[in-house]
Amino acid sequence: MGNHSRRDVLLASAVLSAAAVRPAIAAAATNPPPTLPPALRTRFDSYCVDQKLPGAMLAVVRRGRLEGCYGYGKASVPFDVPVAPTTLFHIASMSKHVTALAVLRLVERNKLSIDDPIGKHVTGLIAWMNPLPIRLMLGHISGIADYEAGFTWDRPFDHDALMKSVPDPIGRPRETLVYSNSAYAILGWLIEAVSGKSYVDYVQDELFKPAGLPLARADAADMPVVGRAEPYHWVDGILHHATRMDNAVSHMSDGGLLFSALDWAPWLDAVDQGKIVSPDLLASMYEPGLLLSGRVTNYGFGWFLEKVRGRDVRSHTGSVPGFRSRILRYPAAELTAIFQTNGDPAFPMGTFLEEVIEHYRPGTTFLSLPGQPEPSSQRAKHLAAYLAGQDDEATLAPELVLAEKAAKRPPGPRIAHQPIEISLLDTYPLPNGSASRYRIDTGERPVTMLIGWSAADQIYFVR
Structure with a gap:
């Protein structure tokens, strides 16, 4: 870095970031995206007030286009900045399908096979991890437990720390589904080892740019990211800033991306239309994991899977300090609803999103089932x-x-x-x-x- 201080580098990065997003913000100001129907806006306001959310954004994507979005409250409480369509929220584990797609893109380019043992490409793993197939890690059935000891959000958490934090395997591979942030963190190392790029750069260059996303990016907690909401939580009835994550932790591959309401339609359309990976590979994301018992899990690659009225439903949640998110997709109805907030709702967001889908297509969700x-x-x-x-x-x-x-x-x-x-x-x-x-x-x-x-x-x- 020569004679430049860390502060100089951060300020330079902030200037470049601001220059990159300014056109998208200006375009949204001069040509605002469609809003949501009054009944949904009223219902959303009521939910946010009830849950004491500082700010929140609801977006609906229909047939690959932004049907509407609506922001509530503040992206920054002390600076009185309202939530806008351009506000970036941390989506946490909703990022997992992006990491899965990054792996599949490398598969499509013949850089690896989904059934390769992870140790073929990633070094420094615990010995018992080396033979585990990549496929099992994507589906949370590898037996790799979630990281435990040594992890705190505001402290560095590198390769060695993660390896020390993972306990013994959970049974045999494919014996059960155990949701594993550890496995997805290791998949980030896989992406870096095979592509020669950082996870952050690979996602930006190989996924977000081809999809034409205006604002989405990896987080960088210690940098001034333009448009990013501030994270909050309540303590004894008083609103506090949530713990600021360590910079490297904030963009880990198990859940470290920022999305605005304007990013979801182009992203989902690019994925669904096969612009990121081929339709055959994309289909593998939506296949449940097969267990040793012959039964299947309710998880694919980065998506929870279920059926309602005989039709496929895909969903995921995300949670880091001060941010919560949820996405709900009804592919047959060509509807997706996304809820993002810089608070901590006590009542599940999933039921509210079912109400949103039901508003647009009555008789689609389980809410109307007797x-x-x-x-x-x-x-x-x-x-x-x-x-x-x-x-x-x-x-x-x-x-x-x-x-x-x-x-x-x-x-x-x-x-x-x-x-x-x-x-x-x-x-x-x-x-x-x-x-x-x-x-x-x-x-x-x-x-x-x-x-x-x-x-x-x-x-x-x-x-």
């Missing part, structure tokens, strides 16, 4: 036992026993209040089992739960 009693008395018994906190083998299949052990679930009920009524909304077949969605009324806000059933009526996944 509830009925579970026809299987054994399943009804096992579901009640599960909610009450029981862990017996009749109730839980081995996959879920192993997953809950890995998650170190504390003893006791799995929901906060005793259910008053449990209604079956929908069910669909899976290999060696099935999945059912239930509405659970506790006298508070009702919640929904997707349950994976084995052929012996044991619960093997919960979403």
Whole structure:
């Protein structure tokens, strides 16, 4: 860096960043994107007030175009900056499908095979990790646990620290689904090792630029990123700035990207139209992982997978200090809803997004499905036992026993209040089992739960 100080470099980077985004911000000011219908805006305002969110953005993409977006509150509270269509929110683990696409793009260019062992390309791993296929890491079924010891958001977390933080493997590969940020962090190292670029540069050059995204980028927590919302959380009834992440942690490949409302339509359209990877490779993202039991998971590559009314649904959430995000896609209806906030809502954003989809296409989601009693008395018994906190083998299949052990679930009920009524909304077949969605009324806000059933009526996944 010669004689330039770190401060000089950061200021220069900030100037370049501002110059790059200025045209997009100016274009949005002179030609504002469509807003959302009044009924949705009112409902969104009500939700945000109820959840005490500092700021939030709701965007709807329909047939590859931005149907509308609407911002609530402040991107910066002390500087009184309102949320705008150009406001960048940290999307956290919603970034995982981007990392998965980056890997698939390298596959398409014959730089690697999705079934290569990770140790073929990445050095310095724990010995037991080396033979793990890349495919299993993308689907969270490699047995690599989430990083634990030694990780804090505001401290450096490098290669050696991650390796030290990962405990022993969770069972055998493909034995169960254990959501693993560690695996996706290692996939970032894979992208760097094979491409010769940093993860940040590879995503920008090979994915975002071809897609024509106006503002999306990797985060850089210690740099003044133009348009980025400030993160907040509530402590004892007082709004505080959330912990600022370490710079390198903020753009890790397990969830380190910033998106504005204006980025989602061009991004999703580019992905769906095969501009990032071919349709065949893209289809592999939406195939659930196959377990040793012959059952399948409810996760592909960077997406949670389910069906409603027999049609595919894809979703994901994201969470880092001071930011929450959720995306919900109904491909058959050609509708996607995205919720981003610089706060910490207590009530799940997923149900609200189902309401958004239902607004545009009534009869699409599970919200309008009539509830009925579970026809299987054994399943009804096992579901009640599960909610009450029981862990017996009749109730839980081995996959879920192993997953809950890995998650170190504390003893006791799995929901906060005793259910008053449990209604079956929908069910669909899976290999060696099935999945059912239930509405659970506790006298508070009702919640929904997707349950994976084995052929012996044991619960093997919960979403």
